[in-house]
Amino acid sequence: MYAQLVETGVKKVKSIDEMNKDESEFQAKIDAEIKIEAKNWMPDAYRKTLIRQISQHAHSEIVGMLPEGNWLTRAPTLKRKLQLLAKIQDEAGHGLYLYSAMETLGADRDTEIEKLHSGKAKYSSIFNYPTLNWTDMGAIGWLVDGAAIVNQVVLQRTSYGPYSRAMVRICKEESFHQRQGYEILLTIMRHGTKAQKAMVQDSINRLWWPSLMMFGPTDDDSPNSKQSLAWKIKRKSNDELRQMFIDQTIPQLEFLGCTVPDPDLKWNEETGHYDFGNIDWDEFYAVLKGNGPCNQERLAKRKNAIDQGAWVREAAVAYANKHKIEAI
Amino acid sequence: MSEYPLYEVFVRSKHGLNHKHVGSVHAIDDAMAMENARELYTRRCEGVSIWVVPSKMITASALDDKEALFDPSQDKIYRHASFYELPDEVGHM
Amino acid sequence: MNSNTTQTTALFHYLLRLADSNLILSQRLCELCGDAPSLEEELAISNVALDLIGQARNWYEYASELDPLKRNPDHLAFRRDAHEFYNFLLVEQKNGNFADTITRQFFFDAWHLATLESLQDSNDERIRSIADKAVKEVSYHLRRSSQWVIRLGDGTDVSHEKMQTAINNAWRFTGELLSKDEVDDMLETDGLIPDASKTSQLWKHSIETILTQATLDRPDYAAWMYMGGKQGEHTECLGFILTEMQYLQRAYPDAKVW
Numbered sequence: 001m002y003a004q005l006v007e008t009g010v011k012k013v014k015s016i017d018e019m020n021k022d023e024s025e026f027q028a029k030i031d032a033e034i035k036i037e038a039k040n041w042m043p044d045a046y047r048k049t050l051i052r053q054i055s056q057h058a059h060s061e062i063v064g065m066l067p068e069g070n071w072l073t074r075a076p077t078l079k080r081k082l083q084l085l086a087k088i089q090d091e092a093g094h095g096l097y098l099y100s101a102m103e104t105l106g107a108d109r110d111t112e113i114e115k116l117h118s119g120k121a122k123y124s125s126i127f128n129y130p131t132l133n134w135t136d137m138g139a140i141g142w143l144v145d146g147a148a149i150v151n152q153v154v155l156q157r158t159s160y161g162p163y164s165r166a167m168v169r170i171c172k173e174e175s176f177h178q179r180q181g182y183e184i185l186l187t188i189m190r191h192g193t194k195a196q197k198a199m200v201q202d203s204i205n206r207l208w209w210p211s212l213m214m215f216g217p218t219d220d221d222s223p224n225s226k227q228s229l230a231w232k233i234k235r236k237s238n239d240e241l242r243q244m245f246i247d248q249t250i251p252q253l254e255f256l257g258c259t260v261p262d263p264d265l266k267w268n269e270e271t272g273h274y275d276f277g278n279i280d281w282d283e284f285y286a287v288l289k290g291n292g293p294c295n296q297e298r299l300a301k302r303k304n305a306i307d308q309g310a311w312v313r314e315a316a317v318a319y320a321n322k323h324k325i326e327a328i
Numbered sequence: 329m330s331e332y333p334l335y336e337v338f339v340r341s342k343h344g345l346n347h348k349h350v351g352s353v354h355a356i357d358d359a360m361a362m363e364n365a366r367e368l369y370t371r372r373c374e375g376v377s378i379w380v381v382p383s384k385m386i387t388a389s390a391l392d393d394k395e396a397l398f399d400p401s402q403d404k405i406y407r408h409a410s411f412y413e414l415p416d417e418v419g420h421m
Numbered sequence: 422m423n424s425n426t427t428q429t430t431a432l433f434h435y436l437l438r439l440a441d442s443n444l445i446l447s448q449r450l451c452e453l454c455g456d457a458p459s460l461e462e463e464l465a466i467s468n469v470a471l472d473l474i475g476q477a478r479n480w481y482e483y484a485s486e487l488d489p490l491k492r493n494p495d496h497l498a499f500r501r502d503a504h505e506f507y508n509f510l511l512v513e514q515k516n517g518n519f520a521d522t523i524t525r526q527f528f529f530d531a532w533h534l535a536t537l538e539s540l541q542d543s544n545d546e547r548i549r550s551i552a553d554k555a556v557k558e559v560s561y562h563l564r565r566s567s568q569w570v571i572r573l574g575d576g577t578d579v580s581h582e583k584m585q586t587a588i589n590n591a592w593r594f595t596g597e598l599l600s601k602d603e604v605d606d607m608l609e610t611d612g613l614i615p616d617a618s619k620t621s622q623l624w625k626h627s628i629e630t631i632l633t634q635a636t637l638d639r640p641d642y643a644a645w646m647y648m649g650g651k652q653g654e655h656t657e658c659l660g661f662i663l664t665e666m667q668y669l670q671r672a673y674p675d676a677k678v679w
Contacts, residue, residue: 078474082474100351187678193677313332314331314576316572317356320357367461
């Protein structure tokens with residue numbers, strides 16, 4: 001997902017008997033679905049896990065602007081340029097909502113961004129893939145935002161108040177993103193030329209598997225999920241979310257008249273879900289470790305923007321300090 | 329952005345409603361805080377009015393004092409209209 | 422050619438100038454995606470770019486109705502070559518550093534607001550209604566770019582120097598903003614567009630007020646000025662902008678939808 005493999009620093013989920021008074025009161029609140037707010041007592045590991053998860057989520061929004069920004073100057077019509085720009089702008093906004101939620105935990109935005117730039121903090125693996133043709137804008141909206149929405153809808157109920165409220169806002173705004181993407185693809189599949197239709201299929205072929213990887217490793221390989229679920233930072237497991245996404249996406253794929261590059265994909269009457277083939281986890285871990293096609297470029301661009309902007313921010317502060325007295 | 333102070337943002341979504349806390353922004357001064365809040369929190373005409381307040385100017389009740397601060401009013405039911413029973417003949421009051 | 426056709430031709434030309442300047446500047450701003458000095462500025466830059474593309478679309482729609490070749494707005498934007506573009510040379514200049522970007526924006530915004538405010542009095546109803554809507558957006562653009570000129574000019578020594586250099590470099594493109602040719606003359610006489618001398622005064626007033634506040638020197642109005650954009654003669658920059666912007670429409674000429 002936008003936050004994959006979030007470390008909790010907890011080896012084993014404590015049982016109620018093993019908790020001290022603060023911990024058990026805290027867990028009781030979580031169990032009763034009472035939201036935790038910034039000033040409430042919380043276990044240190046809960047705070048740290050949240051900072052890690054929310055910052056990863058925020059970094060993903062910000063880095064996620066780049067693959068789309070790559071086509072902004074080449075959008076084919078005025079309408080498409082407006083839509084794409086509005087979507088990318090939302091992503092910057094969503095990054096800011098999330099950093100703002102993260103700061104309520106006492107974390108500092110610059111410090112967390114510094115961790116991103118130095119490679120210590122993660123962001124979603126999906127944004128390390130290149131966007132190679134225009135219909136990637138459609139496929140990203142439909143598949144990538146689609147996968148994100150599956151997760152984020154559930155996260156609206158996450159246990160930490162500021163994070164939950166940011167997710168509510170984000171979900172409300174993002175409803176247009178997925179439709180925007182699907183409409184790009186549908187317009188072309190209905191009225192496009194042969195070459196344009198081939199472009200759509202090419203986008204789906206490249207982005208299908210990376211989209212499924214967005215949900216993170218299988219539950220068996222997610223040692224941290226258990227604690228995150230107990231704290232209700234996470235609300236559903238990786239595999240559950242991935243299955244939900246596939247089940248809702250395949251009918252949309254068929255409506256487009258396209259295919260996914262998975263020979264094992266088929267409807268399972270018994271389970272009431274789609275079966276699907278094996279995900280290439282070696283690729284996933286390689287991308288997460290920094291070896292995806294675009295990891296270096298994405299981070300370099302983000303780092304460059306902040307470094308190049310240093311003199312601007314310094315000037316703004318200097319100006320404000322000079323004129324502070326006048327203002328009062 | 330740590331050198332830019334934090335401001336809390338409150339938006340009145342419709343005439344007649346209260347301003348509601350929506351989040352925060354970083355800005356070097358009040359004017360920039362207002363611009364940044366407008367850009368971030370009202371991209372879809374969500375507001376008719378915005379307040380920005382330096383976060384450090386806000387004094388908050390500690391949430392863990394909640395019982396001390398708010399519980400005493402819970403048993404003062406005589407503050408609520410439903411506490412007073414009037415015969416039906418009096419009609420709506 | 423009767424006088425009516427000539428007026429229509431002039432108006433068509435004038436509308437393209439407005440539309441093209443908006444579009445090319447927004448294209449430059451789109452190039453900045455992911456490069457802003459802070460995330461807050463990322464949002465602000467997108468906002469300005471969104472406004473400009475929206476306005477360009479409105480002007481193109483009107484131009485399209487007057488176009489003898491009946492080209493639609495997308496055709497006008499994505500299928501004309503550089504010599505058929507009538508934007509100011511200023512807006513096609515490279516983004517440079519943030520001081521260059523802000524300077525270009527500030528010079529343009531000051532012209533843009535002055536022009537739109539006058540266009541609100543045009544005797545053409547369509548022009549009035551497009552200008553009415555655009556004025557609200559552009560007064561925000563000018564406020565924002567002015568604030569940055571002041572902050573950077575009166576910020577640190579480094580920012581002051583960068584800002585002064587940017588002003589000096591871009592100055593040679595400002596003469597065109599205030600220039601007049603036969604298209605302007607004809608429409609001005611007919612009351613479709615404002616008196617250019619008034620726009621010019623307003624522009625100079627904005628520039629002088631803000632530069633003074635920013636502790637920056639204003640170059641000489643009588644300096645040599647580089648012109649030609651309004652007539653379709655551009656700097657080397659425009660060809661590259663169009664190559665990128667028009668790529669898909671050119672590579673897939675038979676595509677009917679996108």
